Every structure is written in C-alpha cells, then in structure tokens.
Amino acid sequence: MEQITIDSIDIQLLEQLQNDASLSNQALAARVHISPPTCLRRVKRLRDGGLIEREIAVLSVDKLSVVAGHGLCAIVEITLDRQDNDALEAFEKRVATDDAVQQCYRVSPGPDFCLVVHAAHMPDYLTLAQRLFTSDANVRNVKTFFSIKRSKFGARVPLPLRVEVGSP
Incomplete structure (x- = not known):
C-alpha cells in the first residue's frame, strides 16, 4: 500500500x-x-489513500432500543486454546460476519480478543454466545461484562494540530 x-x-x-x-x-x-x-x-x-475508511451514521442505542431492541451491550473477552495465526484469523473471520458484533479487537496480554456486542435482551445474548463461542471447540474461556450505562462513545481519532511537510 x-x-x-x-x-x-x-x-x-x-x-x-x-x-x-x-x-x-x-x-x-x-x-x-x-x-x-x-x-x-x-x-x-x-x-x-485509505485514510477515510467509510462514512457512517452513529445511531442512538438508547433511543433505538425502545423501538427496535438491542438494549443489551456486552464487552466480551475471549481466550482461545490455540493461538496460531490460522486459529486467530478463523475466529476473527467468524465474528466479523456476525451482525451482533459491533467491534472486535485482537489484544495482548490477557485474552486473545475483546468484542463489543449488542443483543436485544438476555435470551438473545445467550443465542449469540452459543452461536459464536460455545459451538467453537477452540474457544477456551469467555468472560462477559454487561454495560449498565454508556458514558462515552465515539470513533474520533485525535489528530495533530499540524504536520510537517512530507510527514506520513
């Protein structure tokens, strides 16, 4: 590139x-x-040049949950049994295609992945967990934190006030 x-x-x-x-x-x-x-x-x-990946609308989860569900937000830590490149990429690929997964990060140290997922309610989350985690024999550990309040949300990247000519 x-x-x-x-x-x-x-x-x-x-x-x-x-x-x-x-x-x-x-x-x-x-x-x-x-x-x-x-x-x-x-x-x-x-x-x-790829600096602007895409332009999206940021929806109000709180207001939308009243009319369309998705009132449950969870941050999920995933640890795999095997961490070879193929296993990591296979997990990433599977969760990336699931609409309930809003964000997926490969992290270190600690768990292998942190996900941000949205579900309508707890039974919907259970279905999601079975679909993405329980059915995968390579998932060793799942630790879920449920959000009780979103204090801040954004996608803004802090930019320098100025750049030198020729800076990447």
Whole structure:
C-alpha cells in the first residue's frame, strides 16, 4: 500500500469530517478556507489513500432500543486454546460476519480478543454466545461484562494540530 503524504489542510479536512461527515463539499471547503474543487480533490485523495475508511451514521442505542431492541451491550473477552495465526484469523473471520458484533479487537496480554456486542435482551445474548463461542471447540474461556450505562462513545481519532511537510 502506497503511503499518502498529508499536510495541515488535510488534517483540517479529516477533523471536520470526523465531527460531521454529512457536510456538503461547499460547507466543508468554507470551514477549511479552500475552494470547493480543491476540497473535492483532496477528500477524494484521502479516501483513495485509505485514510477515510467509510462514512457512517452513529445511531442512538438508547433511543433505538425502545423501538427496535438491542438494549443489551456486552464487552466480551475471549481466550482461545490455540493461538496460531490460522486459529486467530478463523475466529476473527467468524465474528466479523456476525451482525451482533459491533467491534472486535485482537489484544495482548490477557485474552486473545475483546468484542463489543449488542443483543436485544438476555435470551438473545445467550443465542449469540452459543452461536459464536460455545459451538467453537477452540474457544477456551469467555468472560462477559454487561454495560449498565454508556458514558462515552465515539470513533474520533485525535489528530495533530499540524504536520510537517512530507510527514506520513
């Protein structure tokens, strides 16, 4: 993968998009003080370079749970019996395709994985646990923590205020 070079304008664009990805190109250009064509070209370059993976809507889990379920959030630690690369990748691949798994991290030291999962209620979580953990002979240990309150949630990456020319 080719390494992309960014400058302070790119940092400002990324910062603005992290805060509100729904901004029109014209509004984004005005906030960063560049022309709309330049803005469009730079954002395309940032997307093509992989710095912007995707743009999503962040839903209110609390409000959505009232109308659609998914009121149960759990942080799950998983330890596997075998930690060879094939076993780790097989587990990652299986949980990545499950809609209930919001996030999956391979971690060290301690458990092999930490997952953030959402379920409508406890019986739904039990079904999820059986589907993803109990049925996998390589899963040695599962430790689940249930969230009682979400104090903070975000996907914002802290960015430097400025970058040196030529910095990756």
